[in-house]
Amino acid sequence: MTKNIENMTRLSSYLIKGLLLISGLLAAGIAATIIFAPDAFYAGYGIDTGSNVSLVNELKAPAGMLLIAGLLMLIGVVRAEFIVASLGTASLIYLSYGLSRLLSMAIDGVPHNGLVSAAVLEISIGVISVLVYMRLRKSAFGPRIACRDDWNAPGAEATR
Numbered sequence: 001m002t003k004n005i006e007n008m009t010r011l012s013s014y015l016i017k018g019l020l021l022i023s024g025l026l027a028a029g030i031a032a033t034i035i036f037a038p039d040a041f042y043a044g045y046g047i048d049t050g051s052n053v054s055l056v057n058e059l060k061a062p063a064g065m066l067l068i069a070g071l072l073m074l075i076g077v078v079r080a081e082f083i084v085a086s087l088g089t090a091s092l093i094y095l096s097y098g099l100s101r102l103l104s105m106a107i108d109g110v111p112h113n114g115l116v117s118a119a120v121l122e123i124s125i126g127v128i129s130v131l132v133y134m135r136l137r138k139s140a141f142g143p144r145i146a147c148r149d150d151w152n153a154p155g156a157e158a159t160r
Contacts (some may be wrong), residue, residue: 016083017077019087019090019132023090023129025070025074026125027073027090029070030066030070031063031070032067034066035064044114069093072085072086073090074086084137087136090125090126094123095123098118098121098122098123098124101116101118101122
């Protein structure tokens with residue numbers, strides 16, 4: 001699989017790494033801001049965390065996971081063997097956030113414009129990441145992945 005990734009054209013390699021760089025920096029940056037300056041971050045969306053220590057604690061908990069996910073996305077920029085895992089992570093993180101926001105809008109109503117914009121950006125990054133992920137997985141494995149047992153079948157040596 002890594003060999004196919006290494007054989008990508010330079011342009012597609014740069015575009016994929018650019019996608020991972022943007023998605024990783026965005027996720028890690030947001031997470032770090034939530035962890036170290038939650039009041040300032042959420043004030044930008046009209047949310048007052050005030051002196052509610054429990055609320056701040058609850059907001060920081062998923063930020064730790066988001067930080068780790070952002071760092072995993074960034075690893076794919078410098079290590080080719082992590083590109084597929086990084087794209088998978090970006091797909092899952094951004095689509096889960098974006099689609100959860102959409103569900104919340106359907107149930108609770110439309111929030112601050114900044115949060116609506118965040119949902120659009122998250123879904124966009126998530127969809128692009130899924131499409132690139134699927135393309136890489138398809139080119140890396142091709143039709144052989146459908147049946148791994150044929151490698152041990154009698155007479156399989158003649159077809160290899």
